[in-house]
Amino acid sequence: MPALKVSGLTFAYNGGPLIRELSFDLRPGDFMCVLGPNGSGKSTLLKLLTGFIKPAAGSVRLGGEDTSALRPERLARLAAYVASETATPYDFSVRELTLLGRTARAGFWRGYSAEDGAAADKALEETGITRLAGRSVNTLSTGERQLVFIAQALAQEAKVLLLDEPTSHLDLKYKSGIMELLSRLAGKGLAVAAVLHEPALAVFGCNKALILRGAGAYSFGSAAEMLAPAHLAAAYGVPPTSPLLPK
């Protein structure tokens, strides 16, 4: 059974269709990059997948469950989402924020159980930020902060992990570090989908690619096929010889 199955998904924005009759599925272990020019609906697609915005038509199934009928509490157990940038004016510690990933499992009232604590510690370890556990999130660098919100998503223990531009604003070291982390997580059986700004980053273990070209046009397939320079050049409207395209 696919971890994520999208069929006939359609969404219009300001009159014109942004996403039209989009269908694809991801299996456990798949690592998909979502590419496309600005404004082609990449971020919107992720929010349609989590049900944060509702499609005009079509369906999204997470682990076989139709998301249109599910409450946020159930959705958060099936799919975790990392926004491109999350900020809070308050000085939550890294561990507190990671524990908040347990909200859907812990309910609102009771304290965190030993199991919640173990899940948070495991997430901190997987993202390599155990040493930051006691620090306030507002004292961290952009890259470290991104890792905190990935740890928070991992603590949700969902089978599908969705990330919106997880590497934007980051330096090369964090870019490769986060891509390697995502690839490793897919290797452990998660289905991972990440919106990427730079196609070149897909070499870090992406096996699937979805390219949105705007106004509802898209192509989906194996990364090798989708990331061929000729194909990308057409999608982004740059010459096939552009040095910015992956070799």
Next chain:
Amino acid sequence: MKKNSLPLLLAALAAACLFSLAAGPAGLEPDIIWNLRLPRTLAALAVGAGLGLAGALFQGALKNPLSDPYILGTSAGATAAAVLCFMAGIERTSPLFFLAVFAGAFGATFLSYWLARLAGRLSDAALVLAGVAVSAFLSALVMLTLTASRERSFSLFYFVLGGLYPSEPGVLAASALIIAACGALALARWRALDAMALGAESAYHLGVNPERERILFFTFACASTSAAVALGGTIGFVGLMTPHIVRLLTGPSARTLLPAAALGGAALLAAADAAGRTLFPPSEIPAGVVMALAGAPFFMWLLWKSARGRA
């Protein structure tokens, strides 16, 4: 909660109570302490707790450190409704009075929120601007009402100014009960409030329904503010300052912040009211004026800090 923060808060509260019971030009007559200062101290504690709690709820639910019932127009809505009730002859002890005041508070808060959202993304500055606009309009309505009806306006004037004058024990008990209930109900959802402090979109993805929680937390905050206004009129800045101060002791999580904000607000207002009685004897400065003198510079400091954070 960080170590020693609860004893510290309780010590501050005890000190504020002692100050409030002892302060005043009339000395330490048992009769005065028992019959005059004790009810007034209890009223200050209840109003302060209600406003501190409401401030912590708004700052969390809106992910906006500049919000509080005074700035969002909640207090102005409650005051306007209370003044209309006085004009219509509805007594403070009547349940209808509380209901009307709550409706005023809730209506004004959602109006500010809706106005701020019109601009698209909810920004901290837009919310403050919308709150100022709503507050100014409602205050003008109140002033219009007071000017038009000269006979009763003197006592109403003091109510609008914000001060803890002798109130009926029934009103005090009802207000305290409402504030305690709001605190307990809000505390039962502490984790949802923490999730909201990351923004509505993050809250949703953590498994919280942001629309539902916003309405719930606004309801608790507005009911708590209404109970405070019914007792003490419009007193600003307690809701703004208290959460910022107690966060230094407890950290940002609502689980410890909410009780600490209620305790801290109670201590702060009891101290401010007592200070108002002792600064310029024999005249008495309303607690609302004392709080504004301390709170407005604090608000400026917050604005400066948030502007620097963005740069």
